[in-house]
Amino acid sequence: MNSNVFRMPARRSAALAAAAALVAGPVVLAAPAQATGGAGASGGKGKAGAVVLRTGLDVSLLDKSVQVPLRAALNEVQAPADADRTALTVELDGVDQGKPFTVLRADVATARATVDEEKAEGYANIAHAKVHVPGLPLLSLIEVKEVTSKAVCAAGAKPVAESNLLGAVTVLGKKVTLSAGGPTRVEVPGVGEVTLDLSQTRTTSRTAAATALELRVAVNPLKLNVADVQGTVTLAEATCEAPAAPVKQEQPAPEKEGVVPQTAGEPVAENLAETGGSSTTPYLAGGAVLLLAVGGGSLVLVRARGRS
Template structure:
């Protein structure tokens, strides 16, 4: 093959095939495919251990009210929940409220959980006439929207009464309420957490330790949560992904992948070596052409 043609073939091969020729194929980095978001909510969630008098039995009681979960949107508005057979055979109305709403919604752009309690009263076994807690209104909301940072928020509005005592809650801390002969309640206000794709909020969380010694109940301990909400951001649809290999980028931009390689354009950290190899091959081809010319000139002079 003449030197000029050989140089042209080598150069064209390197410049069009790129990394696949010299280093093996290096795929561009791309975000994941499309997917549904998630959302959930509950107006009440309780996990209690009830110990009956004389050590007759220990009963684990787990109860939730208006617990909803999506991707399929859902809403519940039940106003009360009752437990049977734990207080001398009588039912215990664990929660009663004027408004008790839990909602979870998901679409392609946003997932959102929401819960709301108005004029709510919580009871535990052994305290038939005394509320564990009474609240005017508590709400929580978690919003996860594509392209935005997830948001968690909760509010406690109006007065809060714990074991018959009006209580001032401390934001970001724990409030303790103790009633002699009844028990101890520790309250945490507005628990919130977010990550890059998730959010969760709880308006009130109560750690309960009650020794009522009434109605056949010796001790109640456990945890009660009021107004929960959570969400997870939907994955972007494929037509909303960043440009992939072969698609034009904005002038002057070179997006970086997670491992430092050039992403979305088909390039990688090996690009300088590839370019150098191409330059070396071009130079070699040029040298071959120059040598051929010198030989032809020498033959002419001879």
Template sequence: MNSTSFRLPARRLTTAAVATALAAGPVALSGAHPAHATGDEGHASAAVLRTGLDVALLNKTVRVPLTVSLNEVEAPQSAEKTALTARLDGVDGGRPFTVLGAEVAQAKATVTASKAEASTHLARASLHVPGLPLLSLIEVEGITSTATCVAGKAPVAEANVLGAVTVLGKRVTLTAGGTTRVAVPGVGEVRLDLSKRETTTRTATATALELAVEVNPLELNVAEVTGSLTLAEATCEAPPAPVRTTTEPSAPPAADVRPQGVPAETGLAETGGSSVTPYVAGGAVALLVVGGGALSLTRRRGVGRAARR
């Protein structure tokens, strides 16, 4: 097989390389390339109510867990349900009972490429446990929680209890950053933690109320109810912050091609001259003058010889 190859001069090669880089567009010349994150994406979740109770029946010979939740969502979801019922065998004849009832019970969680956010809203709500059909464990006028995690920024957690709070029939005043204890003889004890907020560099958790429950009702064959309840919890984890790396485009130096044997000082530049050009031109003129004089002298001598003959 015959093949023919053509070699371009250095100047033409350099021009072709520049033209190729320009044709590649702005991305090839900008030097800034977004780095795609390989870690986990953002996450958000919210729950109006989450319970982890242990119900002891028949003098603690039988234990039944009460693990329920209301409006527990993970992004991208939202829920609005105002009542939650549960059924436990051995309690109130096995009939369902209302764990939580409210006028407003909302939970929302959303995640985008730059932000994860969760929120809850509970209004005019009452919470019950087995063995206390007529007495609310807790009643609240309004509670909210919000967790916001923006990529590259500090997460924010907020929780608020709005209006009055009643625990086991007693109206109480909650204090932020501490535990409130409410005890009722013959009924039990409830400890409340108000507005718990936790944040890290990428995560946030906001809980409006956490309750530790120890109830000993004397009815319905229930010996003891213990455990914890969480009201209005919102959590989030920020998406990874975008990482951009900047690199300066580098171009090879232009080739300086000269004929072999020609010193750099005497090589002609692209403009056609150099610093020694005037001297070269002057020497050429001097040679022309000397040559012309010699030619004239030779001719005169030839004429003189012809006349003497």
């Protein structure tokens, strides 16, 4: 008797659970869509630079008893801030018997560097220019008609670097033809020699650099040791580094048809009409009631038998 009394509540609980499951139907929780991209803001700023002339020369005077480093830059500019310079000469003191010495003189000498959110650009141009070094007051180290360099780095695009040389080039009084395939060497007996590299460009995924002319200089006029000049001279150099490309934010994934998100703890029965209860729901509910009735009738029979 006691065993029958304790078993029936368990059966009744099972019947109630089955009915509840039939009425509620299956519930599928849809995971919220997540974006894998960033906030869309630029992750870095660009840079740009340009210079018309740069020297890295060591000058030895009076049988190398006096050594003077000749470090000069004409119209050197850097950006993020826009910069533009157009000075036409650069002079140094103390390397020509104490008098000012003109390293470069040009009709046009422009350097420009600009940066914004979309691109960075460096530009250098020089025209009708003459470069001199100590010990050669009447003979130009190099004369050029026009050279330009340009470096453009746009966000998300391949950087571009280019240099152009227009017109004749004269080195130590000799007209020369330069080749982009390799260095050109010019030697003048009793004066010295100059090796020239034409139109050097370099690019990476975000940077670019262009140099119109680079000269390696070794000059000692008549080997008198009045002015022994060694080093490099660079004409028309431009560089840039691209701003970081904006990161595009991904759109949320569309929800699958017939699958409705449901928050934890939300009553299932209250949302039946909104969450897709089908036309079979009344039949399922009727089946649940029938199960409950059968369970109740079984309980009455068991109690009646117990009394008998």
